[in-house]
Amino acid sequence: MKDPAPIVVHQQCGDCPIRHRAVCARCDTDELVQLEEIKFYRSFEAGQTVVWSGDRMDFVASVVTGIATLTQTMEDGRRQMVGLLLPSDFVGRPGRDRAAYDVTATTDLVMCCFRKKPFEDMMIRTPHIGQRLLEMTLDELDAAREWMLLLGRKTAREKIASLIAIIARRDAALGLRGKTRNLTLDLPLTREAMADYLGLTLETVSRQISALRKDGIIVLDGKRHVTIPDFDRLLEEAGDDSDGGFLV
Amino acid sequence: MKDPAPIVVHQQCGDCPIRHRAVCARCDTDELVQLEEIKFYRSFEAGQTVVWSGDRMDFVASVVTGIATLTQTMEDGRRQMVGLLLPSDFVGRPGRDRAAYDVTATTDLVMCCFRKKPFEDMMIRTPHIGQRLLEMTLDELDAAREWMLLLGRKTAREKIASLIAIIARRDAALGLRGKTRNLTLDLPLTREAMADYLGLTLETVSRQISALRKDGIIVLDGKRHVTIPDFDRLLEEAGDDSDGGFLV
DNA sequence: CGGACACTTGAGTATCTTCAACGACCGTGG
């Protein structure tokens, strides 16, 4: 086993990579000082569980770096991913003391955690936080609803194409963009995790990725590195309205 | 065609049936007075469209009575319902001026609408509204995620059982409850609308309802009226954790 | 009575899953 990821003891909010996208985005300098009081960092290695569904959770948090997933599991083991958390995304729910989902680090992960009670108190005093959280939650709700369309109505091939398109857009939104055409990205998920996200089996995921590759929609370099020669063509395969390929 | 549903010109918020559940739930008397200034009622007949996806929307609203649906449609006509709006549920998004989904009245419907701009201004002045909206949005997000599990991983039979269970719970939450066992309810949706909700075809919906009836899980009286002899048995069929049959 | 609408049921088929075997990669330990 690798050494545990280093614990970052402290970091100034001003230098934080997610300063302008996270729940604290609208906070002024004074409010940041208050947040610094109640925050602490936690690191997780790829594969580690952050919390289990039903566990007591005495903090809320922002993803600083890395990727985490939210999953639900049925008694017989069927699993569905219900959220993919990228840097700046928020975890936990003010006003609830137990986790509703399993949270798992799929890459090495650093989270900026706030003790729950002080955070809730601060939300009442500090409208900026609640406002930003509302905005982020509404965005997540939109994303969830788009995902419902995918889960309910898209074919396996369309699901895979959609997933790749979504990852491409999110990478772009995080500023990793090069040009719009001949886009390149790394799949941050195993085939199994993709299957859990898409409501498929891992075999079907594998087959459809192979099919998209054979049809020239994507180019694979290794198992995880993907090049998209023609993004519009990918969007067609995804069944999305081809209009803008824009970020939400 | 029937006469249009009567337009309710005005109603005191104090007498409103959703006073304590809607976005205005936490408002004090003074705040209600301000809301009365910017509110108006709109009525729709069963089947009417409230707004089309992409349409300009200069109001946000609460469902007062009746049921509405949010649906998304793909270019080739495939449809997925992404929200079922019951009394007290909120429609529209502050900060966005176009509808993201089709909103349709499935029963006669009365909505309490707020002009968007004044409502947004008031949200800034009145934390109670934003707080309540955040709470409601988080609840909707949880519901959407539960629905993702259903869409991605449940069988047709489980989907139908889940839908019936959810409607039963929502009826109970709205106070239509009798006893917990030998529960009775009306399906507020056509087979087609159920199919759109569940990510199935209407034929599969019909077949699975028949199957649940033959197996004694439900008793049908007409097409829409359902009796549930044993709610726990229904929950088993739904694949849900059988623990509490509780509201959320 | 006839038509529209919501729903049911049947037969054949497509899609995706299940079960199974196998390949590539990687760190470990003899």
Next chain:
DNA sequence: CCACGGTCGTTGAAGATACTCAAGTGTCCG
């Protein structure tokens, strides 16, 4: 160094589930 086991991924064959197409029922309403 290489064999070993583990994880991750690919591919094939058979089978189950839900879809498509089609016909038909029941009810409401003009």
